[in-house]
Amino acid sequence: TVRPCEHNDWDDVRTRNGFKVLRCRVCQGRWKLPSQSVPRCMAFLHNRCSSSLCGMLHVRRKKSNILERYDMFGESVLQGVSHSVKKRAKRHAELVRRPLHDYCSDSDDEGPPALLDEDAGME
Numbered sequence: 617t618v619r620p621c622e623h624n625d626w627d628d629v630r631t632r633n634g635f636k637v638l639r640c641r642v643c644q645g646r647w648k649l650p651s652q653s654v655p656r657c658m659a660f661l662h663n664r665c666s667s668s669l670c671g672m673l674h675v676r677r678k679k680s681n682i683l684e685r686y687d688m689f690g691e692s693v694l695q696g697v698s699h700s701v702k703k704r705a706k707r708h709a710e711l712v713r714r715p716l717h718d719y720c721s722d723s724d725d726e727g728p729p730a731l732l733d734e735d736a737g738m739e
Contacts, residue, residue: 619647620645620646621642623640623641624668624669624674625641625642625668625676626638626639626673626674626676627641627676627679627680628679629679635648635650636648636650636651638673638675639679644685644692644693654675655671656672656675657670657672657673657675659672660675682694682701682705683704683705683708686706686708686709687708
C-alpha cells in the first residue's frame, strides 16, 4: 500500500481483523496496513532515530488524544465522534486559550498582588 503522505510520525490507532490503522501526527492522514507488514523503526522506539527520511515507520508508543488533536487541527478531528467528546474538546480548548489572570479570584486591573504587605515593617 502507498503512504497517504510524506511524513514519518505516526500514531497506532487500532488493530482489527488483521489490519492496523495508523494516523499521521502531522496531517491526520490515515493509513491501513496488514498487521504483519508494519516495519517499525526500533531505534525510534528507543529515542535513537530522529530522521524523517528513515525507511522504517516512526510509530509512537502513546497516541495523541482528541484534546491535543483538536487544539492542533480544529473541528475536522471531531467528525464522527460523540457529542460528549466534542463538548469536552471544545471546553478544554476554551480553558487552554483563556488568559491566566482569568483564573485568579483576586485579580483586578492594578496588576499582580504585592509579595509583602507594605505596612508591615521588617524587624
